[in-house]
Structure formats: C-alpha cells, structure tokens
Amino acid sequence: MVAKVSALSEGQAPVEKVHVRVLLFAAYRDRLGASELDLELPVGSSVTFLIAYLREQRGAEALPGSPAVAVNQEYAPLNTVLEEGDEVAFIPPVAGG
Amino acid sequence: MVAKVSALSEGQAPVEKVHVRVLLFAAYRDRLGASELDLELPVGSSVTFLIAYLREQRGAEALPGSPAVAVNQEYAPLNTVLEEGDEVAFIPPVAGG
Amino acid sequence: MDCRITTDSIDAAALANRVRKNSDGAVLLFTGVVRDHDAGRSVVSLKYEAYAEMATEKLREICSAVATQFDIGDIAIVHRIGELSVGEISVAIAVSAPHRDAAYNASREVIERLKREVPIWKRERYADGEDSWVEGTEPQVPEA
C-alpha cells in the first residue's frame, strides 16, 4: 500500500521542500494500514517533526511517539534532519531468531 | 600385549591373594611396553601398593608415582583396596575433543 | 562471510561445511527452529518479515564486527523469512575457529546482537486460529 500525502499546507508561500519515503513494518504497518508513504516535508524537518506530523493524520495516532527509526537503513536519532530522497523506516521492537 | 606377573614371592607361606587386571593406555602403554597385565597381589593391597610394586619392575619405572587411576571404570583414590577380579586402569592426562 | 536473508529453506549442514577451514578445530552451528509452543500457547506456524535491505546490511555488519572481535576462521548467518511450520529452521549461524572458546563466544554474540538489532519480526499463529506479533526488543538507536 502506498499513500502520498503532503505536510505543506496549500496556499502558503512556496517553501523549499524535501521528499522522503516512509516505510512501515509488522505491527506498525498493521496499525497504520500502510506499508509505504511518500511525503513532502519542509526543508529542515527532523524525524521528530515527521512523527508528530504523521500522528496527526487519521489512523496514524497508533504510531508511538518515539519509535526506533532508521534513516537510509541505519538506526538514527530522532533529531536527524531529513534530506531529499531519504528513506525513513519505523522499526517496531525486533524479534528475529 | 598381555603379561602375567605375580607380586607374591615364591617360597613364602601361602597367603590369600587377589587377581587384578591392569590396563595401560596411550603414553603409559608406550612407556611400559604393555597394554594389559594380569597380576596377583596379597589380599588387602591398595592401588598405591600396586603402583609401588609395578614401578620396581624392569621397564615400569616410567609409570608416574601418582597417576590417575580408574578401578572398574570409575576414577578411584590411590588408597582404594583392590578386590578379586578388579580392573585397574592407569589413565594418562586425557586429551579428547 | 555469507550473511543474508532468504525465503528458501535453510540447509544448515551445508552452511557449517562452508565455513570450515583446515586451520579450524571447532565448528559451532546454531539453528533457531520454530517450536510448537510459546508463553504457554500452542503454536502452529510463524510468519517472519524483514526490512530486507537493512536486515542484510545489519547481518553483514554483525559478521564483520564479530570476526574482528574474536579469533575465528569464518562465519555465516542465514535468516529465513516467510511462513515457517513447526520444526523448520528460521536462522542458522555457523562459526568456525581454531579453538572452541572463540567459536562459542562469537556464535553467542551473533545471536544476541541479531535479536537486539536486526529488523526482523514474527507473527505467531496459534492452534486456536488466533495470531499475534511476537513481542520484540526495542533496538538501541544512537544517541542524538
């Protein structure tokens, strides 16, 4: 499932924006009902901003406030600033083995 | 190789005796040049007595004074008194694995 | 160092054979297997899911780190994803080393790190028809 949404309100003065791809797995995917989201965010957005934005969307309240996050397939702190083309994955508690 | 020897001197008054089978392995077998010995010992002989007796024999000086010993396939202390039919094995330091 | 995610069934014996070198005296093979119970409930199957690219990268990172940390000859990890029945192998870790101590320590380190760090999840299906995600471990994320 792929959803496209924008964190930029319409009618605002144009601001520079970045495009990120959000991946949801396992319990998070089930809770949000989507496995991938393509998002536009204002330049300078952090992961924290992205989470807060997502949690305001209908059906996405179920995303935890401080999930583990990987940016471009590396675990990353929540204050990581997102760049154009970044892949942001929300990582539920892992259970391999 | 099987050798039969007796720890009972000839010409003595008859004493009760026990028969034991001595097993030698690995380095001990190589040093003594025998893998099995059938011995007659006075009743009441301990493993310590057996070792002392053996070490007096030609070619058996190479047996250590306090080797690990198994009596009837169980590790046993040197003061164990031997009984008729006992199997006494001298166990060089072990190196399985 | 063969470290990967697979959808195929795992041939653990072949993995162990591949890591062995003539300079190694110990080969340790750990296999995780789907068992028929968990937390008192009867389990019929497990469905494994991975963030495959990142999980592969993490497995390689763990292999490299462990090979540096311990005196080992070679190491391989294969983790399966998809639907697995009771008795099937979900993960195999093969370590060869000159001496056993390094083999045991490296193998243990791999499975502990795998369970803490690698983005893999599993959903248990129970005999009563229910299913649920298995509670996992919050991965450590670098400090801000």
Add this chain to the structure above:
Amino acid sequence: MDCRITTDSIDAAALANRVRKNSDGAVLLFTGVVRDHDAGRSVVSLKYEAYAEMATEKLREICSAVATQFDIGDIAIVHRIGELSVGEISVAIAVSAPHRDAAYNASREVIERLKREVPIWKRERYADGEDSWVEGTEPQVPEA
C-alpha cells in the same frame, strides 16, 4: 540421549536432526575437527585412542548430568577414535532446548567436562614425519 564412542566417520547433521523435538526452539551443534596445525607445528593426522568402555560410561554420565542441570530437550555426543585426517570430525555434540541459553550452556559444559574427564588420548602426526602424544589434562580423581 545417544552418547557413544565410534570408529566410523561422524554424520554431525544427522545427530543434530535426531535431537530436535517440536518443543525445542534451539539446536546447537558443536563439532571438533582435526586442524592442520598445533602449537606452531604442521599436523597431518590425529590418532585417537580411548578406554572405550569407561569413556562410553563417562559420556553417558555427562549427558545425564547435563540434562538434569539445564532445561534441554535432548542431547547426543559421539566421539570418534582411530586415525583421522585434517578436516575430519573427532567429536560432535548436539543439544536441543526450548531456549538458546540452555543449549549454549549445556553444550559448553559437555565439551569442557569431556576434555577433563573422558579417557581419550590423541597422538599427533606432523608433516615432518614425527609424532607425539598431545599433552592432556590430569583428570580429577575423588579424594581418598
């Protein structure tokens, strides 16, 4: 609990398969392998010798003790004797358990006890044609 001495080559994978039960989530297989060097010398083969009856008894004793000490499903130990070339398996220890911790601990306990207690010896043959008994461990004998 299959605990024995053999003169045949060891099929370690078969051993691991035999110990696994559906209630077990972890199977750990340790194999000791003849390596091509020891203490800096080039080794071509090892000749293992055992006090077979006692060694078998000791292996069984270790299996039983470890099965009591740890929460395991099953355990098997096979130790080979005779002449082994580089790369051949001298000993295989397979442990299955509901959880990995018990499997690792039990496996380690078995190999450590085996190396301290079981009457087995080995003679190394070197590339230069010499050979010698491998220095071993003095077994613990009960106090008088």
